[in-house]
Amino acid sequence: MQFDSINAFLAMGGYGFYVWLSYGVSIFTLALLIFSSITSHKKIKQQIAQRQKREAKLRQAAELQKAQTSADNSHSI
Structure with a gap:
């Protein structure tokens, strides 16, 4: 389709x-x-x-608790 002018193009x-x-x-x-x-x-x-930060903190806390538990068990023997 050809248009004669810009106005014709805009008018479609x-x-x-x-x-x-x-x-x-x-x-x-x-x-x-x-x-x-x-x-x-x-x-x-x-x-x-x-979520990754939270999981890393939880993992670190679990390892710390496990280490404390094993230290307490070794001292009580």
């Missing part, structure tokens, strides 16, 4: 409003999806890091 044969509105809505929706995906990805990475 009388359907310009609907055409450009659909492009705008599509671009907005894709941008929103990308933004949402990026923020969700960052949030999940933070949650994983927190």
Whole structure:
């Protein structure tokens, strides 16, 4: 389809409003999806890091408690 001028291109044969509105809505929706995906990805990475820190602390506390228990048992013998 050829257009004689920029105005004819923007008007799209009388359907310009609907055409450009659909492009705008599509671009907005894709941008929103990308933004949402990026923020969700960052949030999940933070949650994983927190969980790993928590598990490391629990593991360290369990090892410390095990060491104290074995030390107490060796002293009581």
